[in-house]
Amino acid sequence: MSLKKFLNDKLYLIIIFLVIYIVLLLMFLAFKIDKSLILVTSVILFVFIIVILSIEYFRRKDFYTNLLSNIEKLDKAYLVLETINKPNFYDGEILCQALYEVNKSMMEFINSIESQMNDFKEYIEMWIHEVKIPIASLVLMTHNNSSILDKKYEEQIKKLENYVEQVLYYARSENAEKDYLINEVSLNKIISNVALKNKDDLLENKIDLIVLNVEYKIYTDSKWLEFIINQIINNSIKYKRKIRNSYVKIDTHDYEDKIILTIEDNGIGIQPSDIRKVFDKTFTGKNGRIMTKSTGMGLFIAKNLCQKLGHKIEIESTENKYTKVSIIISKNRYYEVLK
């Protein structure tokens, strides 16, 4: 709180005081009152106004300085009321009361939105489980009738399945308190599941899948990690180059405190100007616009899930050469001790 601005605010008081003082002074002079009395009265009057202004200033200064600095320090500024002392002046009390009411109504609003969101998320989860049943029926029906049905039916159903899966994990990643379960799982099995899921697409596009050393036990949620790797491989398939020896290579690097899982392809790569944005929500970039319809959600969700699981995800690429995604999974001593 600045003194200058405070005095500026109280300018009217000072002016009235000065006017009264001048009138008083003129009266004193007109009545020819003794000069020493005029001096004493003047000193008293000036001390009086200065004391009043100082008291007013210092009462407010402590309160407002505290308030403003706390607002700055808190990451949730709306909690500031809990951190300050009650003011001992009337307008401060009104301010606090008003803030309290505003906060309360905002909280109620947020709570209602939150519960709406939770309802919506629950509905989405339920809906996804429901929609998977007809999809599962379709998969079985096309398989049982594969002699008369073209392969393209299966491909479309697979696409449907992938999009549904993406919605599910989006709902989970945005709003997950306890949707995941960290467990000791076999990385090999996770890779194997993702590979089987993408087998037809990889073979169809003549992309070789090279899986090197993945015999590790890691701590993660296997369903989530499967989804993450699946998104990355989907991208590799989507953005392959029209060359003869396309591949997707999966490998690991074992360090003392972490395992780095790398998924590398020799596809069209990512433009340098796009690479830092690929994990952003709905970012499609040059590739997404030119090559194929892209929602820009896959990698965003993947990164979100990684963060929740405590993994790190990084990407590097050279246009028309390769793209390499690394997932860094830390080895947790805590779990090892538990065993």
Place this chain on the structure above:
Amino acid sequence: MKKILIIEDDEVIRDELASLLQNSGYNSFIIYNFENAINEILEIKPDLVLLDINIPYINGELLLQNLRKKSNVPVIMVTSRNQESDEVLSMSYGADDYITKPYNPNILLLRIAAVLKRTGNNNDILIYKDLDINMQKGIIKREDIEVILTKNEMIIFNYLLTHQNKIVTRDELMTDLWNNNEYINDNALTVNISRLRSKLKSVGYENAIETRKGIGYILS
């Protein structure tokens, strides 16, 4: 023929699943009355149960818990819920495997075969004519001629053997290979089959594997 019991409330899936299993050489049974499921299971005495978690009257997990008190029949849980916690819970109740809808039918069949094999309920001994087959070592032997098969060739031969005299599609073979972490491509499969052919020829079985154009292969 192995008896497989399907416990599933969605009619379309149930019927399609039944015909998938019939076509793959299993005898499939269906339960219509879920209230009395346990007794029906015990009555039918299946070799394996495919159990959906979301069935009416009784939750699949509960049914499994109750079933385990009375029987050790292999159970594969089938569900559209794909949370890790559901899987862990089901396994802790005594499920032998857990598969999420929508599943790839070929993979479901492989899982069924694997569970049957693991639980020792599979007494189909792999025999091909006078051939001496050592799965573990990857060796086939006839009289004094011994031939070593690679891992891929063994997987293919094993699959053809378990489906003897039936047409096996390339996709089935491919799925089995990938399921065994051998991520080979189409060319490699062709090469592996022709190598397997010539190895079988060298022990005296020429034309053991016939090609059915556009459909697949048959071991006869």
